[in-house]
Amino acid sequence: MMGTLQQQGYALRQAVRQLLSAPLAHLLTILVIGLSLALPVVLYRVVSDLGALARTQAGPPQLTVFLALNASETVIERARTALQARTDLASVEYIAPAAALAEIQRSTHLDDVLAGLDSNPLPGAFVVRPRDGEPAALAALQKALKLLPGVELVQLDAEWARRVYALGQLTERGILLLAGVLATVVLTVVVNTLRLQVLAARAEVEVCKLLGASNAFVRRPFVYFGILQVLLGALLAMGLAELAVMAVNQACADWLDPLGLVLRLQAPNPVEWAVLLGGALVMGWLAGAFTVTLFLRDWQRH
Amino acid sequence: MIEVDGVFRRYPDGREALRGVDLLIEAGEMLFLGGPSGAGKSTLLRLIAGIDLPSRGRVRLNGQDLSRLRAPAREMLRRNIGLVFQDHRLLMDRSVRENAALPLRIQGLSASDVDRRVEAALDRVGLANRGADMPMALSGGERQRLCIARALVGRPALIVADEPTGNLDQEYGEAILGLFRSFNLAGVTLVIATHDERLVRQLGGRHVHLDAGRVVSDAAVRS
Numbered sequence A: 001m002m003g004t005l006q007q008q009g010y011a012l013r014q015a016v017r018q019l020l021s022a023p024l025a026h027l028l029t030i031l032v033i034g035l036s037l038a039l040p041v042v043l044y045r046v047v048s049d050l051g052a053l054a055r056t057q058a059g060p061p062q063l064t065v066f067l068a069l070n071a072s073e074t075v076i077e078r079a080r081t082a083l084q085a086r087t088d089l090a091s092v093e094y095i096a097p098a099a100a101l102a103e104i105q106r107s108t109h110l111d112d113v114l115a116g117l118d119s120n121p122l123p124g125a126f127v128v129r130p131r132d133g134e135p136a137a138l139a140a141l142q143k144a145l146k147l148l149p150g151v152e153l154v155q156l157d158a159e160w161a162r163r164v165y166a167l168g169q170l171t172e173r174g175i176l177l178l179a180g181v182l183a184t185v186v187l188t189v190v191v192n193t194l195r196l197q198v199l200a201a202r203a204e205v206e207v208c209k210l211l212g213a214s215n216a217f218v219r220r221p222f223v224y225f226g227i228l229q230v231l232l233g234a235l236l237a238m239g240l241a242e243l244a245v246m247a248v249n250q251a252c253a254d255w256l257d258p259l260g261l262v263l264r265l266q267a268p269n270p271v272e273w274a275v276l277l278g279g280a281l282v283m284g285w286l287a288g289a290f291t292v293t294l295f296l297r298d299w300q301r302h
Numbered sequence B: 001m002i003e004v005d006g007v008f009r010r011y012p013d014g015r016e017a018l019r020g021v022d023l024l025i026e027a028g029e030m031l032f033l034g035g036p037s038g039a040g041k042s043t044l045l046r047l048i049a050g051i052d053l054p055s056r057g058r059v060r061l062n063g064q065d066l067s068r069l070r071a072p073a074r075e076m077l078r079r080n081i082g083l084v085f086q087d088h089r090l091l092m093d094r095s096v097r098e099n100a101a102l103p104l105r106i107q108g109l110s111a112s113d114v115d116r117r118v119e120a121a122l123d124r125v126g127l128a129n130r131g132a133d134m135p136m137a138l139s140g141g142e143r144q145r146l147c148i149a150r151a152l153v154g155r156p157a158l159i160v161a162d163e164p165t166g167n168l169d170q171e172y173g174e175a176i177l178g179l180f181r182s183f184n185l186a187g188v189t190l191v192i193a194t195h196d197e198r199l200v201r202q203l204g205g206r207h208v209h210l211d212a213g214r215v216v217s218d219a220a221v222r223s
């Protein structure tokens, strides 16, 4: 039951009144909530930005598509068109046999051996970067590319891709787990303060029930109270996260820049904030509804 | 119309507060419920208001058997009953005005309606200039009057009052009863428990006497 606008306004005023009735105690609760919410946000930032750095340092996974030896110009062009038409590739680059040979000469100093060859033994090849680094997708892509006309062999540094992917997954799971644990902490803290709040307002709850108030009417101020607390905690978490990002970036500038490593954490983006605030809303609502419903069920038994 | 039909109320500790009460209260009646302490007056009022249910027998409000209604439906009925509790049940951390406004908050009235009706109700019980005070600052009699204001504010068709003159001196007691009388003349049904026989004897209406959970006398009195 939504109740009238007046009832919602009344409940919200009651919630604010409760919050202001013991500002210091509630401030402490909000601080705990803020810290609990800020921690996973900042960690998420660190890991995702470090991951991005690792990927740019190591280069994204790539596949080498080898054409048949002495493939004709038309075969090469057909392969190029086919590759460029694919939406699952981020980039396609052709490396001619001559260029490949020059590269080998430059990097290995096998001039004598190579000079002894009377023709270039290397096939033409395309180096392609897939958009999706997930191992199964890479394997599927490898199979698909092999079926293209003129393609002889598709090589994939599967081990490397798998390792990077696994590491990414692992940290993501870790953060999810941590976020879950801390969300539970937040819920517990809010439910606990609300329980005390409801007990303190016991006489009031009873009078309201005697005067014919619905359970929804009784619940509403506490739901608002829970939402307010967690929302304020989330706002605090946003401030703390911005501060933490600034501090980490300052440290990176001081310590990593001289080493030629450029790492900057992005401040959490609006989508992440929306997720945090939305989560806070849901948690506050859940905590409020849960606590009062339990109390009422207990109370109505007598 | 209120029908109390063969009602028993046994509390969990085994005490039988009501033992077979039959009572028919017509709409527009003014009924005084008398009897010694422990006779079962408060228990009967709670059953009539649907706060409590009989262990045996039926209480019907406008034909509706309260025992057959679910809690939310009984709450809905209660919102249209003016209730005065023997133990006041005021919110001590809320102003006089907010206490009187509570039934209207529950009904979800607009702020301007709430203000207007609360001022009128406080005015009727002589607390017009005490709206901003806390109940703590009120005397026992003033608190009693605040309870009555809270019962009036929703303009109920039925008022169920438990010892509404308990803490009032003769003068205010008479004033409050006069107020109830005027409501009754306007068509409101009143059920009032009191052991202050001296105060109500001078008033007309129906006087029901309860003793040890039974009705021992039921008489119409002319004023």
Ligand SMILES: Nc1ncnc2c1ncn2[C@@H]1O[C@H](COP(=O)(O)OP(=O)(O)OP(=O)(O)O)[C@@H](O)[C@H]1O
Residues within 6 Å of the ligand: B011, B012, B013, B015, B016, B017, B035, B036, B037, B038, B039, B040, B041, B042, B043, B044, B086, B195
């Ligand atoms: N919640 C309860 N649990 C157990 N016994 C109760 C309860 N409420 C009332 N009683 C008992 O029921 C009997 C009737 O009580 P009730 O309060 O209805 O009397 P009353 O007529 O209103 O008395 P008073 O004039 O003192 O207010 C008493 O013996 C009382 O002890």
Ligand SMILES: [Mg+2]
Residues within 6 Å of the ligand: B041, B042, B043, B086, B162
């Ligand atoms: Mg009583």
